[in-house]
Amino acid sequence: xxPATSKTVLKNGVRISxxxxxxxxxxxxxxxxxxxxxxxxxxxxxxxxxxxxxxFKGTARRSAFQxxxxxxxxxxxxxxxxxxxxxxxHARVTDAHLPTMIDILSDIFxxxxxxxxxxxxxxxxxxxxxxxxxxSPEEYIHIxxxxxxxxxxxxxxxxxxxxxxISRFDSGSIKAFFKKFYQPDRIVIAxxxxxxxxxxxxxxxxxxxxxxxxxxxxxxxxPDIHPEIRMHRKKLEQVHxxxxxxxxxxxxxxxxAFSLMNxxxxxxxxxxxxxxxREKRGFAYSVYSFITSHADTGMFGVYAACEPKKTxxxxxxxxxxxxxxxxxxxxxxxxxxxxEFTKGGLLLASESVDNQMVRVxxxxxxxxxxxxxxxxxxxxxxxxxxxxxxxxxDLFEPDRISLTVLGPVxxxxxxxxxxxxxxxxxxxxxxx
Numbered sequence: 001x002x003p004a005t006s007k008t009v010l011k012n013g014v015r016i017s018x019x020x021x022x023x024x025x026x027x028x029x030x031x032x033x034x035x036x037x038x039x040x041x042x043x044x045x046x047x048x049x050x051x052x053x054x055x056f057k058g059t060a061r062r063s064a065f066q067x068x069x070x071x072x073x074x075x076x077x078x079x080x081x082x083x084x085x086x087x088x089x090h091a092r093v094t095d096a097h098l099p100t101m102i103d104i105l106s107d108i109f110x111x112x113x114x115x116x117x118x119x120x121x122x123x124x125x126x127x128x129x130x131x132x133x134x135x136s137p138e139e140y141i142h143i144x145x146x147x148x149x150x151x152x153x154x155x156x157x158x159x160x161x162x163x164x165x166i167s168r169f170d171s172g173s174i175k176a177f178f179k180k181f182y183q184p185d186r187i188v189i190a191x192x193x194x195x196x197x198x199x200x201x202x203x204x205x206x207x208x209x210x211x212x213x214x215x216x217x218x219x220x221x222x223p224d225i226h227p228e229i230r231m232h233r234k235k236l237e238q239v240h241x242x243x244x245x246x247x248x249x250x251x252x253x254x255x256x257a258f259s260l261m262n263x264x265x266x267x268x269x270x271x272x273x274x275x276x277x278r279e280k281r282g283f284a285y286s287v288y289s290f291i292t293s294h295a296d297t298g299m300f301g302v303y304a305a306c307e308p309k310k311t312x313x314x315x316x317x318x319x320x321x322x323x324x325x326x327x328x329x330x331x332x333x334x335x336x337x338x339x340e341f342t343k344g345g346l347l348l349a350s351e352s353v354d355n356q357m358v359r360v361x362x363x364x365x366x367x368x369x370x371x372x373x374x375x376x377x378x379x380x381x382x383x384x385x386x387x388x389x390x391x392x393x394d395l396f397e398p399d400r401i402s403l404t405v406l407g408p409v410x411x412x413x414x415x416x417x418x419x420x421x422x423x424x425x426x427x428x429x430x431x432x
Contacts, residue, residue, distance in 0.1 A: 004019070004020045005017065005018065005019045005020075005360065005370040006018050006020070006197035006198075007364075007369075007370065008197070008198075008201045008205070010184070010205055010208060010209045011209055012184040012185075012208075012209055012211055012212070012213060013184040013185035013187075013213070014184045014185075014187045014188075014189065014208045014209065014211065015187070015188045015189070015364050016188075016189045016190075016191075016200070016201050016204065016205065016208075017188065017189070017190050017191075017360050017361070017363075017364050017370060018190070018191045018192065018195060018197045018200055018360070019191070019192040019193075019356050019357075019360050019370075020193075020194070020195060020196065020197065021192060021193050021194060021353060021356065022194055023194075024095075024193055024194050024353055025094055025095055025194060026092055026093065026094055026095060026193050026194065026353055027092065027093060027094075027095050027098050027101070027191060027192070027193035027194060027195050027353065028090065028091075028092040028191065028192050028193055028353040028354045028356070028357040029090060029091055029092070029098075029101060029102070029105060029189070029190070029191040029357065030088045030089065030090035030091075030189070030190050030191075030357050030358070030361055031088070031089045031090070031105055031106075031109050031187065031188075031189050032086055032087070032088045032187065032188040032189070032190060032361045032365065033086060033087045033088075033181065033182055033186055033187055034085065034086055034186040034187075034188070034365050035048065035085075035086065035087060035181040035182070035186055035217075036048050036082055036083050036084050036085045036086050036087055036159070037049065037082065037083070037084050037154060037157060037158075037159040037161075038084040038085050038154045038155055038220060038294070039085075039154070039181060039217075039218060039220065040154055040157075040177075041154075042157075043165065044165075044173075044177060045154070045157050045158070045161045045162060045165055046126075046158075046159075046160055046161015046162065046165045046166055046169070047161070047165075047169060047173065047174065047177045048082045048087050048159070048177075048181075049082040049126070049159050049160055049161060050122075050126060050161070050166065050169050050174060051087070051174055051177065051178055052080045052081065052082045052087055052089075053080075053122050053125070053126060054112065054114050054118065054119065054122060054174060055080060055089055055108050055109065055112050056068070056078075056080070056108060057112070057114075057115065057118040057119075057121075057122060058112065058113055058115055058118055059107050059108055059111040059112055059113060060111050060113060061107055061111065062104075062107060062108075064118060067104060067108060070100070070104055071091065071101075071104060074093055074094075074097040074100050074101070075093065075094065075097070076091055076092065076093040076097065076100075076101060077091065077092050077093075078090065078091035078092075078104075078105075079091075082159050083159065084154075084155055084159065084294060085294055085295060085365075086365060088358075088361070089105060089108065089109055090354075090357065091104070091105055092193075092353065092354060095193065095194040095195065098195060098200075098203075099203060102200075102203050102204050106204060106207045106208070110207055110208070110210075110211070114171045114174045114175055114178075115171070116170070116171050119169070119170065119171060119174070123166060123167065123169075126160070126161075126166050127163060127166055127167075129160060130158075130160045130161075130163065130166070133158075133160065137234070137236055137238070137240045137305070137406055137407065138240060138286065138303070138305065140406065141232075141240045141241075141242050141303070141404060141406045142242065142303070143158045144230065144232055144242070144404050144406060145242035145244055145301065145402065145404040146244075146292070146299070148226060148228060148230045148244065148402045148403075148404045149225060149226060149244040149299055149402045150223045150225075150226065150299075151223060151224065151226040153221060153223030153224075154221075155223055155294065155297075156223070179214065180214060180215075181214075181217070182211075183211075183213060183214040183217065184208075184211045184212075184213055185213070186217065187208065187211070188361050188364045188365055189204060189208065190357050190358075190360040190361035190364065191357060191360075192353045192354075192356035192357040192360060193353040193356075193357075220295070220296070222296050222297050223297065225246060225400050225402075226402060227399060227400050227401050227402050228402055228403075229402075229403045229404075229405075230402070230403070230404045230405070231405050231409050232404070232405065232406045232407075232409075233407075233408070233409055234406055234407055234408070235408060236406070236407040236408060237307075238305045238306060238307060238308075238407055239305070239306055239307070239308050239311045239405060239406070239407035239408065239409055240303070240304075240305045240405070240406040240407055241302075241303065241304045241305070241306070241311065241314060241315060241318075241403070241404070241405055241406075242301055242302070242303050242403070242404040242405075243301060243302045243315070243318055243319070243401060243402070243403055243404075244299050244300070244301045244401065244402040244403075244404070245299070245300045245301070245322075245395055245396055245397070245400065245401050245402075246298075246299070246300065246394075246395045246396075246397065246400055247291060247292060247293060247297070247298030247299040247300040247301075247395065248291075248293060248298045248300075248395075249293060249294060249295060249296050249297055249298055250293040250294060250295055250298070250366050251295065251296075251366055251367065252298075254387070254391055255293070256376075256379040256380050256382075256383055257383045257387045257388055257391050258291065258300075258391060259291065259342060259380075260335065260338045260339060260342060260380065260383055260388060261325070261388050261391055261392060262289050262290070262291050262300070263338040263341055263342055264325065264330070264334060264335070264338045264388070265289045265302070265321065265322065265325055266287065266288045266289030266290075266302055267288065267289060267338075267341075268341055270337065271288075271289070272321045272324075272325070273287050273288065273289060273302065273304075273317075273318065273321055274287060274288070276317060276321060277304060277314060277317055277318070281317075283304075283306050283307075283310050283313065283314050283317070284304045284305055284306045284310075284314060285305065286303070286304065286305050287302075287303065287304040287305075287314075288302070288303055288304075289301065289302045289303075290302070290303065295366060300395055300396075302318050302322070304318065308407065308408050308409070311405070311409070315403065322392070322396050323396070325388070325389075325392050325396075326389065326392040326393050326396050328389075329385055329386070329389055330385035330388045330389060331385070332385060335383070335384075335385050335388065339380055339381060339383070342380055343377055343380060346373060346376065346377065347373075350373055359371075
């Protein structure tokens with residue numbers, strides 16, 4: 001049986017959800033905003049992430065140093081992150097220091113001053129972060145692949161923004177964006193650990209109930225898929241490859257079959273791609289499939305890195321394995337193993353109060369309710385081999401695939417022949 005969950009909605013719409021885990025000595029807390037890089041205009045691209053940095057840089061009561069010092073003084077861990085659809089400010093402390101954590105997180109979220117001097121100090125740090133990502137081919141190709149797949153939609157941009165935008169953001173633009181998007185009905189406060197729900201609400205509620213409602217939230221645009229080949233030449237030892245195909249939304253009822261499909265294709269060491277490309281042939285050290293899901297859309301992808309002369313063969317093998325999963329009924333034992341792997345990951349993650357806090361928050365943001373781990377496991381167990389095959393047939397379409405390549409690549413014509421050989425054969429795909 002899962003630990004007890006509780007929920008309170010403040011008068012202005014802020015949601016407070018907690019999960020009590022009495023056998024631990026810590027509490028993890030996160031202040032979540034259902035707004036991220038996807039909600040930015042082209043000129044605003046990078047502002048959500050910039051605000052994430054600036055939240056810790058001083059309030060009317062505390063300087064940036066005092067914020068860091070006070071967290072360190074209670075042995076706490078604090079951080080923040082930005083995604084396409086949300087921004088989270090979180091911390092974890094021992095249960096005895098919960099009131100202090102509440103006070104600090106509430107202060108930085110509600111009272112940050114976004115001081116001009118601190119902005120100028122932080123700007124080069126964010127530029128360095130952008131450079132660090134570009135220096136990491138495995139990270140950078142995922143940004144390039146997203147841009148190829150989603151095109152000009154905000155989902156196709158980097159969460160970090162561009163150098164031009166980062167260089168011109170100022171206190172005024174940051175405050176305006178914060179006011180526009182950090183609205184009470186978009187805020188979820190989640191906590192998990194050794195805490196009492198009502199006591200937690202009594203401590204944090206009054207401060208957050210003071211947030212005034214805004215003028216509404218701009219609608220998100222569901223992007224079209226852009227099936228194309230993009231080559232990015234860069235002097236590297238390896239060629240990095242990303243293949244993108246249609247995916248599912250986070251709320252899609254077929255998401256459980258989707259997760260198992262991903263595990264079977266390239267989600268672990270016994271997966272088809274790992275065994276075929278790395279173990280049997282030795283073509284790549286790193287090869288895996290992945291899921292990128294959002295509230296209303298998603299992408300199913302495969303990544304691999306290999307020596308340049310093996311690039312064509314690796315791409316062909318990936319397409320063949322995707323096609324094989326689509327055309328042949330899945331073996332029951334292979335599906336059972338994927339289910340056990342997935343359930344094991346969920347259960348092991350549930351022993352972390354940080355992961356429990358994240359699951360509480362995401363349940364609220366995407367489903368407006370807490371979804372139990374028992375129910376999720378039931379849905380996983382109910383997936384059949386036929387569901388996996390039908391899902392793969394729906395997602396893996398020959399005219400809706402993107403290919404992004406980064407490294408010492410030849411001209412684009414290197415892959416033109418490969419993709420022209422991917423043609424419809426009945427309801428499937430044939431590689432001739």
